[in-house]
Amino acid sequence: MLIGLSRPQRQVLFAFYTKEERPATDHDLSPHSPDDFPKPKGSRPRQNATFVSLARNSDLWEIASAIRQVEDRFNRDYGYDWVFLNDKPFDETFKKVTTSLVSGKTSYGRIPPGQWSSPEWIDPDKAQKAREQMKENNVIYGDSVTYRHMCRYESGFFFRHQLMLDYEWYWRVEPGIRLHCDLHEDPFAFMVENRKKYGFVISLYEYIETIPTLWNTVKQFMREYPQHIAEDNSMEFLSDDQGETYNKCHFWSNFEIANLDWLRSQSYLDYFNFLDQAGGFYYERWGDAPVHSIAAGLLLKKEEIHFFNDISYYHNPFTHCPTGEKNRLRLKCDCNPKDNFDWKGYSCTSRFFEMQGMEKPEGYENQLD
Numbered sequence: 001m002l003i004g005l006s007r008p009q010r011q012v013l014f015a016f017y018t019k020e021e022r023p024a025t026d027h028d029l030s031p032h033s034p035d036d037f038p039k040p041k042g043s044r045p046r047q048n049a050t051f052v053s054l055a056r057n058s059d060l061w062e063i064a065s066a067i068r069q070v071e072d073r074f075n076r077d078y079g080y081d082w083v084f085l086n087d088k089p090f091d092e093t094f095k096k097v098t099t100s101l102v103s104g105k106t107s108y109g110r111i112p113p114g115q116w117s118s119p120e121w122i123d124p125d126k127a128q129k130a131r132e133q134m135k136e137n138n139v140i141y142g143d144s145v146t147y148r149h150m151c152r153y154e155s156g157f158f159f160r161h162q163l164m165l166d167y168e169w170y171w172r173v174e175p176g177i178r179l180h181c182d183l184h185e186d187p188f189a190f191m192v193e194n195r196k197k198y199g200f201v202i203s204l205y206e207y208i209e210t211i212p213t214l215w216n217t218v219k220q221f222m223r224e225y226p227q228h229i230a231e232d233n234s235m236e237f238l239s240d241d242q243g244e245t246y247n248k249c250h251f252w253s254n255f256e257i258a259n260l261d262w263l264r265s266q267s268y269l270d271y272f273n274f275l276d277q278a279g280g281f282y283y284e285r286w287g288d289a290p291v292h293s294i295a296a297g298l299l300l301k302k303e304e305i306h307f308f309n310d311i312s313y314y315h316n317p318f319t320h321c322p323t324g325e326k327n328r329l330r331l332k333c334d335c336n337p338k339d340n341f342d343w344k345g346y347s348c349t350s351r352f353f354e355m356q357g358m359e360k361p362e363g364y365e366n367q368l369d
């Protein structure tokens, strides 16, 4: 059953696949039986949620260490499922090891080739020239084609993979990340109970070389689809001049806890398709982080976006370590508060607090540099 999706919405999702690409049979489930899964802690029911990781077979040990941390700090008490996606088939070792680590059900999906390649309207010569230029300018991943496929896939497709359709919520986990504190509450339940749609832990400024025309494209989208722009949006977080220019602030999307039905909504799909047509995933190197963040900032109400101070997180090279010693002791954190990125100059989290009219947590003044 496709929870939360009407029949026409489902048709939109499936219409994208050609018959050959349909991923329906291209996945495996783990050998667990439902009785093996731990019951959620406390009285609250488990939410309709899953972890999701895009990974290569070669990412195995890095994703294994990430899973182990997520399990030890949180999921062993909840048993949420985990979906793994890959442009190539996962090998047996990858499946065996990850299934042994995850307390919930695991499933392994192959990405349809049409979603891991540049669309037919992209001019290959123009895209290649752009990559060469970026390589010369030392732009990170500037010459990588697969990184571009990855950014486009995370921007527009993972949430409509067959294996994701039955879920309403996801938590994205990348290889090599760390969690430094226990979680004392189920973040999915928090999202549901507080009517949130998008949650983040780290925000920062994007390299402008990767997105020179993104904001102009977004402005065109806003003109063409004014009905999709939320009234009480977060433009103030994204722009310092009421939308004229982009200040490059974005949520770091290697961590996300968010609502899949929102990404599958007509407004998000119109937004993604508009950007995809413009070609910037290949002629530039648009990242899924600014793409998701601008969408969250404009299509959602600002109160639907949440900053998880309590979830400590590391992805090379930045750390979010909860501000406030009481918090860190209560949650058994092993991060050094000095490493906390939130209040440093390259973070946008201060701006987020200001936009939301939120008071900064006690002790933030000591972490400004």
Ligand SMILES: Nc1nc2c(ncn2[C@@H]2O[C@H](COP(=O)(O)OP(=O)(O)O)[C@@H](O)[C@H]2O)c(=O)[nH]1
Pocket: 053, 054, 055, 056, 059, 085, 086, 087, 088, 146, 147, 150, 173, 174, 175, 254
């Ligand atoms: N299957 C697959 N996953 C990829 C590929 N490239 C990147 N990823 C995944 O995409 C995510 C982002 O890639 P990563 O190398 O961590 O990029 P970074 O965090 O921006 O430095 C991670 O979950 C990777 O495992 C690829 O070619 N194939």
Ligand SMILES: [Mg+2]
Pocket: 174, 175, 254, 315
């Ligand atoms: Mg990464």
